[in-house]
Amino acid sequence: MTSTTFQPIAPRPAPVNSEGPLAWIKSNLLADWKTSLGTFVIGGLLLWLLPQAIHWALISASWSPHYEVCHAEGVGACWGVISEKYRIILFGRYPYEEQWRPLIATILLTGLLVVSCMRSFWKAWLPLLWLAVLAVFFALMYGKVFGLTQVDTDRWGGLPLTILLSSLSLVLCFPIALLVALGRRSKLPAIRSFCTIYVELIRGVPLISVLFMASFMFPLFMPQGTQIDVLVRVLVGITLFAAAYMAEVIRGGLQAIPKGQVEAAATLGLSYWQTQRMIVLPQALAMVVPGIMNNFISTFKDTSLVTIVSLYELTGALKLGVNSDANWRPYIIEGYFFIALIYFVFCFSMSRYSRWVEKQVNKSKLR
Amino acid sequence: MAETNTTSPIITFDKVNKWYGNNFHVLRDIDLSVAKGERIVICGPSGSGKSTLIRCINRLEEHQQGHLIVDGVELTDDIKAIDQVRKEVGMVFQQFNLFPHLTVLENLTLSPMWVGKIPKKEAEEKAMVQLKRVRIAEQAHKYPLQLSGGQQQRVAIARALCLKPKIMLFDEPTSALDPEMIKEVLDVMIAMASEGITMLCVTHEMGFAKAVADRVIFMDQGQIVEQNNPHDFFNNPQSERSKDFLSKILGH
Amino acid sequence: MAETNTTSPIITFDKVNKWYGNNFHVLRDIDLSVAKGERIVICGPSGSGKSTLIRCINRLEEHQQGHLIVDGVELTDDIKAIDQVRKEVGMVFQQFNLFPHLTVLENLTLSPMWVGKIPKKEAEEKAMVQLKRVRIAEQAHKYPLQLSGGQQQRVAIARALCLKPKIMLFDEPTSALDPEMIKEVLDVMIAMASEGITMLCVTHEMGFAKAVADRVIFMDQGQIVEQNNPHDFFNNPQSERSKDFLSKILGH
Amino acid sequence: MSSDTPPSHHHWSWRSQAFRGIVYQVLAVVAIVAVVWFLAHNTLVNMRVRGIQSGFDFLSQAAGFDIGESLYPFDSEQPYWQAFLVGVTNTLRVAIVGIILSTVLGTLLGIGRFSRNALVRGVCLSYVEAFRNIPVLLQLLMWYVILTEVLPSADVAWQVGDFFLSKGGLNYPIPVWAAGQLWAAFGLLAGVALVLLYRRWAKRQFEATGQLRSAFWVPVLILVACSLAGWALGGAPTELNRPVKGDFAIENGGALTPEFLAVLIGLTLYTASFIAEVVRGGIASVPRGQGEAASALGLSQQQEMRLVMLPQALRVIIPPLTNQYLNLTKNSSLAVAIGYPDVVSIANTALNQTGRAVECISLVMLVYLITSLGTSLLMGWYNSRAAIKER
């Protein structure tokens, strides 16, 4: 038996296999007869439908804000409804000359949301920034300061309202959700069962029944004469609703923290709250950022329901603007497409962001 | 190089190369032939490509260059050829990979019934034979997760044996086990070794290597650095790399 | 039975009993006293209650009967007493349990800063001393998951040492490690042993036991079956159970 | 050796964990009871001061309003509780049909994400992204507008055979009830029994000989043959109640209103996009080793999917799938926005006519709670049965 000394073989790059678009098409579209059949059927359908859709939406569409144009034969989509009505769709019944205020307010709040999504901004002053921006938002929207005229909340509407409701309810539901999630994992039976009942109760009923309750019944619950703005009541309703779902997401994160982490903290002498604050929550929350984002997305979408209790957020504002105008009413579908696009842009970018975060989290788990 | 060329080889690697992705050259010019009935232990540091090597044998991974012939069938893209090879090769994984939704017996009869097309009764009888061989016949109707790790690994071995394979591959079969359970599994493997089946085993259990291996192969960085009979390998390693490695795993 | 009764005991178990749930009697009439500076290795089959025993010492588990006195403090429901004991006792887990969201240095300074209330700068200096002691000072600013298993376990040891504990508890500190890394950790532990700290270590590394232990305790079914100095224990076990056990773990 | 059960003992001091726990719990209970009492007290005072009547007695009074669509005849003289019942059946009708359709569509879309065909993958992905990211209410409204705006009015309804599609909805012929139908139904029942027998036989055959029998086409054939035979035996009745164009609307025959269609289409398409994700996640969650083990045992790709991957994926899929079913049911409450008389809509009408806001909204919540809890219990039971047995 002989043996050799170790002669390392230098790594070589892989042999080039037939990469390129043709190879891709071969393996992804025409691999075998089943795949090819699928390609032809679906491709055929797309080839038949897409040009029609594009023709309707773009080529033969009318963009002019005159409804007469749309009545002409052969005109496709009538985007004029948007050129004509976009201000009421975006800002609802907010006074026309003052609409620069909600515009700025919306940009501010959206900007803040974007900023809050960036890791490098996750600092202690972020909550303060939130407070500041919200204060500016309300000052701008409500007025009565800096010589701005007062605009009552019943005239707020459109996109600012949508964004306000969703971001505020998210921010407010967070502390509630944290407590409830911790409570559901508490060793104390009374606290645990209260939290469980709350969560199960809320998750068992549809949001609109909560909204109905907030807008029709809530006044009955309060001492006589207390007046609470309907916007606030709806906000409370959405917040309590979102908190139950959020609590479940956070609880999922808490459950995923290995018991060893808590035990290690205990051996180091940290107290319950220190352990939660410094060991458990940072890890649990980082783990469920995608879940939180998903929750935010659904809350964002859910705000569209407040139109059922007569608040004019995007959907309501659209109906307000178009339904009462006989000339444009037939083109409300274009209006729906427009706000669907707004929702899509927001939700899609949020879901992309949550995917990205998920990847980041997974990355940091590896070396 | 010493090769046991007494019979014609049952596995032949001929300048086999494999890459993960485009850049990571994981197997480099592997030349190896395994005789029928030979028992080979493969060792080497983590990431050296041991698992990849044996997973190529039943085409869980595909190699990109060179020829790999198993029991007279060359492994290429051909699905028929792959199926044929897989019928001849049993595999036991580090993580057992038992099917948790099936009972132990169902785990064992699954492949004989659906691939081998033999009647259930017959399949169950044969399965019981194998379960007796690994000494857990009484657990036949439990679910895998109800068993201890050592028992699970023994079921996995029995499952592989139910194929009546000519070749058995083991990928660190004991490294997920408790010290006491390691012994149960090693005992079963040692018993099997005496039955003349061809075995390739990735393991760091040097006791096992000494007891049964015909040949120990030491791998590093995707290459076979050294191969020798166990006695010479352990007492007189030739290369620096293996000396270093052995000093670490035997040192404590 | 030989007990090192040279100094007054730092840990005393007096007829300690513990149950999981209402039926599972996991520790049965444990009597044990550990002298200051003593180094004890605990071994025994899986499920025999080794982990539970040492976890009682810093009250990660509570016992229901008997008295357990650590460094002069009896462990009861009293939160103050528990806190005091935990300051004296460091613990190293099998799964390391480092905090993955904090850097190595932050892992080490967390408790000194928040519990010990010492300034950050001072805490960091002391942490670096410990990191040097376990020979990974250069990794201070990495995150735990960027380190190898052996390095992680050494960080865990350093973290426990930062408490300046009188007692160190180890629960199978090497069993989650690759063979190559086990040595790194054992070396550090052996070095520590020479410094006179009281150590209780659950492990199956008999090499370690032989090298440093003053006493080996063998447990089975929640009881201390046998205790002896390492030499006598390994060469001349008294009970059937320990003989059987030793034959298994030394056998392969 | 001491006794084999642990003693119970407590130290009552402020430094004891157990004692603190009890104090915290008592505080929590007091706080919550106080809040509830505050709200209840206010409500009672408010109602008393203003002379608002309360109670559920109104449920037995005549409802006094008609309901546009109902599975069974409802008359305005019937009491409120029956009106509620109509609402509940309408809700369940949408929910159940929607659940079935969205499960089928969602599963196809989810499996499509693993297709080897890039086009199929792309279409499934775009579908999921598009429908998930638009509020369901908006989608319902859009479908309703499309159905009522785009479809022709009744006098120029689109017609295929006896099927009419117009602003009035989808009208279709329904067979006039005759003995023959009963026979056909019996035939179908017999077919089901036969299929069950066949499947048992096929399974035994497989176990005995290892030979596989067709598991889909033969049963389908049996079912069709049996119902046809029953129908023929019953005298092969062919009389249909065909819809006809009336002056202003399509009359006779069966009809699906645009409200129902919009709710159904909207909820189905929306929920399907979520179910697709659930299915995809479930399949992706089965550990890779399982597939490898199956390959190593020589199972084909189909066998691997059927025997190893799907049974395990299903356990992961079921809980979130249940959630989607519950969501669909709850989302059906949005039907109120487009005039479908679901339970929320009925409750709103009742609320307005009687002024019993608290009672009506509580009833609605109760209906949904019961549905949710019922489904959860059912799924919990299923889960515990299907759970992988562990130590």
Added chain:
Amino acid sequence: GKTLDSIKSRGQVICGVNTGLAGFGAADSAGKWTGLDVDVCRAVAAAVLGDAEKVKYVPLNAQQRFTALQSGEVDVLSRNTTFTLTRDASLGLNLTAVTYYDGQGFMVPVKSKIKSATQLKGQTVCVQSGTTTEKNLTDYSKAKGLGIKPVVFEQLEAAENAYFTGRCIAYTTDASGLASTRNKVAKVPADHIILPELISKEPLGPMVRRGDDEWYAIVKWVIYGLLEAEEYGVTQANVDSLKTSSTDPVVKRILGTSEDTGKLLGLDKEWMARAIKATGNYGEIFERNVGPKSALGLPRGVNNQWNKGGLMYAYPVR
């Protein structure tokens, strides 16, 4: 009473109005509310606070309106609400005085060639939920054996919209509402006709909460005052001059120049004069918002004064 005190301290009357029904209560794009119901609120504010602009309007839909009033969210509900026994007896509300006598009717497209409600047999009719309308429709359909299929919508706009897109053959609501919808919402008003049948009585007027009789009296008497002002020829234009020139004892009482009628209500004596100055008398309010010359073009009909063949018969301000 309490309500009056809190109105005075807050400086605003909170008035629940329709979310948008042209002629009765609707906001224009600048946020200015107009309509018959709105003018009632303005008159009340003028009488109580001296300024018709000191009103906060809370738009309410059919479901919200009663709880809003019950719970004290609004001081007065002036939102074309029908007075019925149930609403009076079981909701804890007080009906003040009728401001518009209405009846429920049907609107159909001209091209349907329907001339009478009896032709609606088996047809679909769009209706807003939570109104007396829904119930009336059922009663009518039952009485005449028509088997009408209602399609019920939560919101006014949705119901109107469904009718205009052709989902229903007919749309039913109060005749005034039909006129409002036809003139304001229909693309070509002439394409729709309102059928001659009125199938119900709908006395509309403001409501207040129970338990505060003073406030109830104030709202009620402001309305009677407006009616009596019309009867006695006091108008927005001549109210100031009549204060000095009028010799008619009734007019003098209304304008507070002889007796202090306001004192009895807890107001000052100019209360009615201010209200008339702000909104005009009932006739003027009617003409401006819904009358034949307005966009709605409703005839005065039963809403005329009693002495001109109508039903408006105010209790004397005396």
